Amino acid sequence: MKIIVIGCTHAGTAAVTQMAKLYPEAQITVYERNDTISFLSCGIALHVGGVVHNADELFYSNPTVLKELGILTKMRHDVLSIDTINKTVQVHNLANGQTSVDTFDKLVLTTGSWPIIPKMDGISLENIQLCKNYAHARTLIEKADTAQKIVVVGAGYIGIELVEAFEQLGKEVTLIDNTPRVLFKYLDEPFTQLVEDELTTRGVQLALEQSVTSFTGDNNGRVNKVITTAGEYEADLVILCIGFRPNTGLLENQVEMLPNGAIIVDEYMQTSCPDVYAAGDSCAIRFNPTGKQAYIPLATNAIRMGTLVARNLVKPTIKYMGTQGTSGIKIFDYNIASTGLTEQAAIDAGMNVKEITINDDYRPEFMPTHEKALLKVVYEEGSGIIVGAQVLSKVDLTQSINTLSVCIQNKMTMDELGFIDFFFQPHYNKPWNLLNQAGLQAYAMS
Known part of the structure; x- marks a missing residue:
């Protein structure tokens, strides 16, 4: 063969x-x-x-x-x-x-x-870069060494991670996206608001709900400005992370x-x-x-x-189980993960959904520390079947989203989530796990 x-x-x-x-x-x-x-x-x-x-x-x-x-x-x-x-x-x-x-x-x-490369004036100027392969990585390191004003176009995972990296290197960073919120594809508003607050607190300029229309350059052919539908931004280096x-x-x-x-x-x-x-x-x-x-x-x-x-390859053996699009990201002190549909994406898909949001300490208050955790679970109103979830905390609770990915995979309901057997140990959680709490609240509302 x-x-x-x-x-x-x-x-x-x-x-x-x-x-x-x-x-x-x-x-x-x-x-x-x-x-x-x-x-x-x-x-x-x-x-x-x-x-x-x-x-x-x-x-x-x-x-x-x-x-x-x-x-x-x-x-x-x-x-x-x-x-x-x-x-x-x-x-x-x-x-x-x-x-x-x-x-x-x-x-x-x-x-x-x-990477998607838009056709627009100035796109071929020097210092407009992509972020995909090994050569791109080496070029970004080289260019970022001398650049001070950096514009990142695209507020998805790659864009946000680059913004964080450049901010920590002491650069002046602007983030442009045509959606109303960062990480719009992955998270609903309560989560993205926390990320945006963190970015702006650290001096990152957010230019949301606007699209790039062109670039201008200096006499040496290097990009010096990004023009959008709402303004213009100076730049020594531009990274395209549009998708x-x-x-x-x-x-x-x-x-x-x-x-x-x-x-x-x-x-x-x-x-x-x-x-x-x-x-x-x-x-x-x-x-x-x-x-x-x-x-x-x-x-x-x-x-x-x-x-x-x-x-x-030789004969049908193992079926693909499909995906929930489960993913995670660490931004500054926040550990974030999501799976399935956000509430907004479910509504856009024409689904009739409800949601439960938990904002609680992840473990008992008698412990020396007890950070807040923000959890949201989205589910179908009639059947109660779970279709999406998001979590954010300064403690790493991202594995809970892997658990909820399995729940979505198996079409589990919120009623079942409320009574799944999760362990309790004060170092890690409360007697009612955050996921149990979400299921129980949905049960109480039904």
Whole structure:
């Protein structure tokens, strides 16, 4: 069996390492256009902020490791086209300029995503940067060393983490986003308000509910100003964190996709084309709170999907369970996590939901310290089925969101949440766990 894997970050690395173990007789070839694999881009902000001093530590595999597994890894090879009918790929060797054709029995597309780059005046000016791969990380470190006024465009996870890193380096930071709140996709207003208060207290300028329209530069071609629908902001360095779109042009018009280009796969990671599989940020996946296909680019999803591709490559074996989009972030002293739908997202999706918000000390008040915890659980009004949750505290309670992710996965109700068996120990919680409290309050209101 001849297997070709295109792209080797999270999903690709997970897929090929499992394939090598499951199919020792197979010929596995990886084509990767970059000169590195398996880069943890979620660690870029940690590198910028000096928490991770060596960016090389953000890799968890390399071509040598794959070679030892019997995998042929062709770095700096750009796949130009795929013919799914004749099962061939055309490949350009970026090192010597030669083009060749390879054949496959099974093809796995794990080409990931790429940052959205808007078309507008000044976008090509120097010091307007992206934040995705190893090269971006190195460039950001270099540019930030001499920049003082830094503008971050996009108030999602990556944008917020970079803002924190730059603020701690003593930079003047402006955060621009077209939504009314930071982390709008992940958190409801009581949570984002605390984050915004912390940012402004530390001197970060928030420019929300406005969109960037253009950039201006100095006589040397370097960006010096960001123009938005509501004002203009001086900048020595601009980082675009607007979002990502799937890298799926190679299979355009050959497999089923969402309108944004995300490949639709079945429960076994197979596309609509036989013997062609896909995983990671190039794919749409089932979002369990709605039961619909959605584009949720997360490293955790990518690793799971890559592993499942390997398990299901020869025959359907293990079904993908879908996702809740569970994620977490640490901003200054706050530990934050969320899963499923926010209340606002549920309403926007046309769902009839209710919510319970708990703002309480996470453990008994007789303990030497007892920090506040903010927990919100969103659930369907009629059935009581849990569809989303968020938590924020200066104590790390983020694992409670993993618990609620399981609850959403299994369509548990608020009544059940109120009486789930959680341990009690004064060092960690109260006799009625915060999650129990949320369920009990919902029960009392029903």
